[in-house]
Amino acid sequence: MKAIIIGGGVGGLTTALMLHNRGIDCEVYEQADVVRELGVGINTLPHAIKELADLGLLPRLDAVGIRTHELIYTNRFGQEIWREPRGLDAGYDVPQFSIHRGKLQNVIYQAVRSRLGESRIHTGHRLGSFAQDESGVTAYFFDRNGSHRATARGDVLIGADGIHSLVRETLYPNEGSARWNGSMLWRGAIDWPKFLTGRSMVIAGGMAAKLVVYPIGEGAHEDRPLTNWAVLVKIGEGGTPPRKEDWSRPGRFEDLMPHTQRFRIPYVDAKALIESTPEFWEYPMCDRDPLPRWSHGRVTLLGDAAHPMYPVGSNGASQAILDARALADRLRDGEHAYHALWAYEQERLPMTAQIVRMNRKGGPEGVIDAVEERAPDGFDNIDEVLSFEQRKAIVRGYASSAGFAQAQVNKTAGKAA
Numbered sequence: 382m383k384a385i386i387i388g389g390g391v392g393g394l395t396t397a398l399m400l401h402n403r404g405i406d407c408e409v410y411e412q413a414d415v416v417r418e419l420g421v422g423i424n425t426l427p428h429a430i431k432e433l434a435d436l437g438l439l440p441r442l443d444a445v446g447i448r449t450h451e452l453i454y455t456n457r458f459g460q461e462i463w464r465e466p467r468g469l470d471a472g473y474d475v476p477q478f479s480i481h482r483g484k485l486q487n488v489i490y491q492a493v494r495s496r497l498g499e500s501r502i503h504t505g506h507r508l509g510s511f512a513q514d515e516s517g518v519t520a521y522f523f524d525r526n527g528s529h530r531a532t533a534r535g536d537v538l539i540g541a542d543g544i545h546s547l548v549r550e551t552l553y554p555n556e557g558s559a560r561w562n563g564s565m566l567w568r569g570a571i572d573w574p575k576f577l578t579g580r581s582m583v584i585a586g587g588m589a590a591k592l593v594v595y596p597i598g599e600g601a602h603e604d605r606p607l608t609n610w611a612v613l614v615k616i617g618e619g620g621t622p623p624r625k626e627d628w629s630r631p632g633r634f635e636d637l638m639p640h641t642q643r644f645r646i647p648y649v650d651a652k653a654l655i656e657s658t659p660e661f662w663e664y665p666m667c668d669r670d671p672l673p674r675w676s677h678g679r680v681t682l683l684g685d686a687a688h689p690m691y692p693v694g695s696n697g698a699s700q701a702i703l704d705a706r707a708l709a710d711r712l713r714d715g716e717h718a719y720h721a722l723w724a725y726e727q728e729r730l731p732m733t734a735q736i737v738r739m740n741r742k743g744g745p746e747g748v749i750d751a752v753e754e755r756a757p758d759g760f761d762n763i764d765e766v767l768s769f770e771q772r773k774a775i776v777r778g779y780a781s782s783a784g785f786a787q788a789q790v791n792k793t794a795g796k797a798a
C-alpha cells in the first residue's frame with residue numbers, strides 16, 4: 382500500500398505520521414514552497430490530542446501551547462452564562478490545547494520530517510490533476526509558475542487540501558464556491574497581561590457579535606502570554622463574501638474598529654487588546670454542505686477538504702486529526718483500497734456532517750444566542766433567563782454529537798455560574 386497525500390496542513394501531516402506508524406508508505410505533496418507558521422490561535426480537543434499523544438507529541442505540544450483549564454461563555458456585556466473546566470481539569474486523560482495553528486502544524490511537520498525523512502515531503506508541489514485506473518492512481522504536480530514538477534503513482538490518493546480542495550472540485554465539479562453566512566471573522570494575537578487563570582478561554586456574545594479571547598503560548602515576558610483574540614460580526618446576508626475566503630488575508634482597522642465597542646468583558650480590555658495588535662487577519666465565515674460521499678474508488682477526502690466547517694466549537698483541526706486516525710486504521714487492515722476508503726467514510730462522514738450543521742447554529746456557543754435572544758440587554762439572574770439544565774442541554778448536546786462528552790458531563794462548574 383502506498384498513499385499519496387495532497388496537502389501539508391494539520392490533516393495531511395497527521396495522516397502521514399499515522400500511516401508511517403502502521404508501516405504504510407506515503408508521500409506528502411504541499412503547494413507552499415515552505416511550511417511556515419501561518420494562522421493564529423486554535424483549540425484542539427482532548428480526543429484529538431489523545432491521538433497526537435499516542436504519536437509521542439505531547440512534550441512538543443507542551444513546549445509551544447497552553448493546556449486549556451476552563452471555558453467561559455458570557456453575553457457581550459461580560460455577564461456569565463456558562464463556565465466549565467476543560468481537558469485534564471474536566472477529567473480527561475489528556476489535555477485540551479490552546480495553541481497557535483502554525484505551531485501545531487510545525488510540531489507535526491517536524492515529526493514527519495524526522496520519522497519519514499525529508500524525501501517523503503514535497504513542498505512547492507501543487508496538485509494539478511489526477512487519474513485512477515484498475516491498479517492505482519496517478520497525480521500530476523506543478524510549481525507556482527505552472528511548470529510540471531513531478532508525477533506520482535500510488536494505491537490511494539488522499540485529498541487533505543483544505544477548503545479550496547482541488548481533489549474535491551475534481552470529484553464534484555459542479556459544487557461551486559464555499560458558502561458565506563454573512564459574518565466576518567477578524568483574528569489576531571499579541572503578548573498581553575495574563576487574565577483569570579492564565580489558561581482560561583472566554584467567548585462573549587452570540588452569532589450576531591462575538592468576541593473570543595484566550596492565551597496560546599508564552600510571550601516575551603512570563604506574565605504576558607501570547608493572547609489570541611477573534612471578533613465575529615454579522616455584516617451581510619451571506620452568499621458571496623466581499624473578499625474571497627483566504628486564511629492569510631490581512632484585516633483592515635477601518636472595518637473592525639466600529640465593532641470593538643460592542644464588547645465589555647470584565648477580564649480583559651478588549652478594545653485596547655485589539656487596537657494594540659499591529660497586524661490581524663479577516664476570514665469570512667464559510668463552509669460547504671456535507672457531501673453524500675468522500676470516497677470515489679482510490680481517492681478520498683480528509684479534514685477541511687471533506688468537511689469545511691465554521692471555526693466554532695474547536696473542531697476544525699480536531700476533526701481532521703480524528704479523520705487521519707480512522708483512515709490510517711482502515712488502510713492498515715489490509716483490505717482492498719476501495720473498501721478501506723469506503724469504510725473510513727462510513728465511520729467519519731455522518732459525524733462530521735452533523736458538526737458542520739451544528740456549527741451553523743453556533744455549536745455549543747448556541748447557548749449564548751439562546752440567552753441573548755431572551756435577554757438582549759443583559760440579565761440580573763441567568764437562571765431566570767434559562768435554567769442550568771436548559772443551558773447544559775445545549776452545551777452537552779454539542780459535546781456528545783462531536784464525540785467528546787464523556788468525562789465532562791458530571792464535572793461542569795457551570796452550576797456555580
Ligand SMILES: Cc1cc2nc3c(=O)[nH]c(=O)nc-3n(C[C@H](O)[C@H](O)[C@H](O)COP(=O)(O)OP(=O)(O)OC[C@H]3O[C@@H](n4cnc5c(N)ncnc54)[C@H](O)[C@@H]3O)c2cc1C
Nearest residue numbers: 388390391392412420421507508542543628684685697698
Ligand atoms: C494558512 C492557513 C491559516 C489558517 N489559520 C487558521 C486560524 O487562524 N484559525 C482556525 O481556526 N483555522 C485556521 N486554518 C484552518 C485550519 O488549519 C483547518 O481548519 C484545520 O487545521 C484542518 O486542516 P486541514 O489540514 O484539513 O486543512 P488546511 O489547514 O487548510 O491545510 C490544507 C493544506 O493543503 C495545501 N494545498 C491546498 N491545495 C493544494 C494543492 N492543489 N496541492 C498541494 N497542496 C495543496 C494548502 O497549502 C494547505 O497547507 C488555517 C488554514 C490555513 C491553510
